[in-house]
Amino acid sequence: MPIQQPSNQIKLTNVSIVRLKKGGKRFEIACYKNKVQEWRNGVETSLDDVLQISNVFMNVSKGEVAKSNDLQKAFGTSTVDDVVKEILKKGEVQVAEKEREHDLTTLRKEIATIVAEKCVDPATQRPYPVGMIEKAMAEAGVSVKAGKNAKSQVAETLRLIQGHSTLPIQRARMRVRVVLPAAEGERLEEQLRALAETVEKEDKGESWETVMLIEPSQIRAINELLQKECKGKGRVETLTFAATADNN
Numbered sequence: 001m002p003i004q005q006p007s008n009q010i011k012l013t014n015v016s017i018v019r020l021k022k023g024g025k026r027f028e029i030a031c032y033k034n035k036v037q038e039w040r041n042g043v044e045t046s047l048d049d050v051l052q053i054s055n056v057f058m059n060v061s062k063g064e065v066a067k068s069n070d071l072q073k074a075f076g077t078s079t080v081d082d083v084v085k086e087i088l089k090k091g092e093v094q095v096a097e098k099e100r101e102h103d104l105t106t107l108r109k110e111i112a113t114i115v116a117e118k119c120v121d122p123a124t125q126r127p128y129p130v131g132m133i134e135k136a137m138a139e140a141g142v143s144v145k146a147g148k149n150a151k152s153q154v155a156e157t158l159r160l161i162q163g164h165s166t167l168p169i170q171r172a173r174m175r176v177r178v179v180l181p182a183a184e185g186e187r188l189e190e191q192l193r194a195l196a197e198t199v200e201k202e203d204k205g206e207s208w209e210t211v212m213l214i215e216p217s218q219i220r221a222i223n224e225l226l227q228k229e230c231k232g233k234g235r236v237e238t239l240t241f242a243a244t245a246d247n248n
Contacts, residue, residue, distance in 0.1 A: 016035075017030060017093070018031055018036055019094055027058065028087075029051060029088070031052060032049070032052060036088065040089070050088070054080065056084060100146070104144050108144045111150045111153050111154060115169075116129065116133045118216075119171050123168065135167075139164070172216075173197055173198075176237060177237045177239055178236050179236075179237075180208045180233065182204065185207070186208065192212070192222065195212075211239070
């Protein structure tokens with residue numbers, strides 16, 4: 001990428017500036033967008049692929065390179081790579097206000113979409129449009145966190161909507177079938193019922209079979225119970241991932 005330096009100023013495109021204040025001074029590095037998070041997640045390991053310029057600055061936009069003695073005083077080393085790694089680890093990514101607003105709007109939409117996919121109106125057992133979820137998020141005062149992905153913010157968002165908005169909402173249930181030998185079914189019946197929200201069907205014959213609505217998080221507990229108690233003799237099948245209850 002060509003770097004122009006008229007009047008000692010560096011003009012960069014596709015840049016993310018990472019800033020760290022240390023020892024009473026400000027230090028900056030110029031990185032490619034998205035590469036900072038990839039470095040922090042361990043996806044990217046090459047500094048050459050992260051940095052636009054392999055140097056440490058006092059001010060990137062003005063082209064003010066940090067002096068070696070300033071690096072030594074603040075970081076205990078003047079080795080650029082070592083200083084860069086600390087700034088990447090601890091520094092704050094500088095984002096333009098318009099870009100920040102766009103990113104937060106996109107993230108909010110992603111969170112609302114996931115909530116809409118996983119949740120229903122308790123009265124009708126039908127999903128809400130994404131727009132209604134977004135309005136409920138605003139009513140509940142949901143604050144989207146830029147440093148976290150959408151999926152990790154869904155549980156807290158749902159909790160806030162349920163507690164601080166007027167929108168009635170609950171997680172859609174998972175419909176599963178559990179099949180066991182008759183003796184194992186009788187022995188584990190109470191434990192399995194405790195993991196279900198609703199038992200829709202139950203057959204007791206040569207094999208014990210039940211169809212249940214459960215919280216999606218309970219599928220793991222059911223699998224662990226069968227593995228521990230049945231030694232491969234039982235099975236659980238997912239019939240519908242986002243099931244709605246039968247209101248008939």
